[in-house]
Amino acid sequence: MKTIDELLAAGVSGKRVFVRADLNVPLSDGTITDDGRIRAVLPTVKALADAGAKVVVASHLGRPKGAPDPAFSLAPAASRLGELLGSAVAFATDTVGQSAQDTVAGLAEGQVAVLENLRFNAGETSKDDAERGAFADQLAALADVYVGDGFGAVHRKHASVYDLPAKLPHYAGYLIATEVDVLKKLTEDVRRPYVVVLGGAKVSDKLAVIDQLLDKADRLLIGGGMAYTFLKAKGHEVGISLLQEDQVPAVTEYMERAEKQGVELVLPVDVVVSRTFPDLKTKAPTEHTVVDADKIPADQEGLDIGPKTRELYASKLADAATVFWNGPMGVFEHPDYAEGTKAVAQALVDSDGFTVVGGGDSAAAVRTLGFDETAFGHISTGGGASLEYLEGKTLPGLAALED
Ligand SMILES: Nc1ncnc2c1ncn2[C@@H]1O[C@H](COP(=O)(O)OP(=O)(O)OP(=O)(O)O)[C@@H](O)[C@H]1O
Ligand SMILES: O=C(O)[C@H](O)COP(=O)(O)O
Numbered sequence: 556m557k558t559i560d561e562l563l564a565a566g567v568s569g570k571r572v573f574v575r576a577d578l579n580v581p582l583s584d585g586t587i588t589d590d591g592r593i594r595a596v597l598p599t600v601k602a603l604a605d606a607g608a609k610v611v612v613a614s615h616l617g618r619p620k621g622a623p624d625p626a627f628s629l630a631p632a633a634s635r636l637g638e639l640l641g642s643a644v645a646f647a648t649d650t651v652g653q654s655a656q657d658t659v660a661g662l663a664e665g666q667v668a669v670l671e672n673l674r675f676n677a678g679e680t681s682k683d684d685a686e687r688g689a690f691a692d693q694l695a696a697l698a699d700v701y702v703g704d705g706f707g708a709v710h711r712k713h714a715s716v717y718d719l720p721a722k723l724p725h726y727a728g729y730l731i732a733t734e735v736d737v738l739k740k741l742t743e744d745v746r747r748p749y750v751v752v753l754g755g756a757k758v759s760d761k762l763a764v765i766d767q768l769l770d771k772a773d774r775l776l777i778g779g780g781m782a783y784t785f786l787k788a789k790g791h792e793v794g795i796s797l798l799q800e801d802q803v804p805a806v807t808e809y810m811e812r813a814e815k816q817g818v819e820l821v822l823p824v825d826v827v828v829s830r831t832f833p834d835l836k837t838k839a840p841t842e843h844t845v846v847d848a849d850k851i852p853a854d855q856e857g858l859d860i861g862p863k864t865r866e867l868y869a870s871k872l873a874d875a876a877t878v879f880w881n882g883p884m885g886v887f888e889h890p891d892y893a894e895g896t897k898a899v900a901q902a903l904v905d906s907d908g909f910t911v912v913g914g915g916d917s918a919a920a921v922r923t924l925g926f927d928e929t930a931f932g933h934i935s936t937g938g939g940a941s942l943e944y945l946e947g948k949t950l951p952g953l954a955a956l957e958d
Pocket of ligand 1: 754755756757758778779780781797857858859881882883884885886887888913914915916917918936937938939
């Protein structure tokens with residue numbers, strides 16, 4: 556995989572360099588609530604601009620349906636990028652149309668432009684190779700060189716991630732190079748005990764990675780929305796909690812395999828429950844109680860791990876030599892359900908091991924809950940991407956950067 560340093564050494568002055576970033580940042584009423592992914596691409600953008608390149612930054616945001624949707628515009632991300640760079644960033648109001656062509660043509664050496672959301676064009680995510688290829692051809696016409704730096708999207712076989720690199724000289728940016736280095740440490744001769752903490756809401760995505768982790772990890776701690784499918788599989792009432800009913804058989808099999816393979820698979824022993832899902836906009840205080848994990852009332856849902864579980868998980872993390880954590884332990888966006896995520900984050904800060912936080916929401920949780928990012932070994936910008944890497948899958952966006 557050729558890296559950006561090789562590109563810079565060869566000289567980029569005056570060249571149009573297409574940087575595929577992951578600027579898929581959380582927004583609330585058009586305001587960016589966590590700019591971590593924008594900060595993560597700064598080293599690459601700065602190095603190219605300082606070397607005189609005409610930098611064309613492109614990304615997706617959210618999941619628009621292949622057509623323009625103002626709610627998913629990259630304009631706020633573009634202006635935040637400009638603030639962080641300390642210089643004006645040109646913004647194209649389309650992806651490959653007249654605005655993009657004029658904006659790129661008007662770039663001076665060292666200047667940066669951001670294209671509008673790539674997923675406003677159906678070709679970006681199309682399952683049809685020809686349709687994706689045609690869109691990639693239009694993107695290629697805007698650049699002389701390609702730099703892949705959107706780690707959070709490398710598991711997607713999309714035009715700007717997979718098809719476009721083949722059409723231009725291509726290099727890995729600093730973020731992708733760092734992320735791959737870190738994740739390699741988690742897949743090759745990992746230091747033990749190796750503890751994995753899984754939570755969050757994308758239950759089905761993550762269950763698949765457990766299958767692989769059972770052969771690698773020494774301990775698996777389950778929290779967040781993930782936990783209730785496991786508790787159901789143990790025969791417990793889970794009320795109206797987040798549940799992937801069709802995954803109960805698979806989860807049962809995982810628990811049996813963990814037992815056989817001597818992998819400690821730890822589930823919550825108590826949970827914070829409520830009758831209703833909290834209002835994440837008003838964050839109005841909610842009625843909630845702590846119950847044993849096998850006593851969730853039928854009309855209530857588990858929204859965070861309870862105090863006994865927080866202590867239990869901290870004790871299971873205390874001697875870890877390596878930790879990978881993906882997925883918040885509860886609905887951390889609401890103060891009534893943030894304590895579990897805080898407790899796990901604190902346990903990683905207290906750990907002497909190598910700690911990796913993998914995931915857009917998990918990384919955002921660590922930052923918004925006030926933890927110092929440097930207290931962790933690495934905060935990945937990709938949740939799904941890091942999980943699929945750990946699964947041992949070939950990631951399209953990384954394969955496309957190999958010669
Ligand atoms: N018990 C629960 N019930 C419902 N939702 C929950 C629960 N616990 C956590 N969540 C939600 O899970 C969401 C994050 O899950 P997700 O799987 O997306 O995390 P992530 O993997 O870190 O993010 P990404 O995949 O975007 O990198 C949060 O918005 C949180 O509110
Ligand atoms: O948030 C993420 O995980 C990445 O930006 C990928 O987004 P996607 O799941 O919509 O492809």
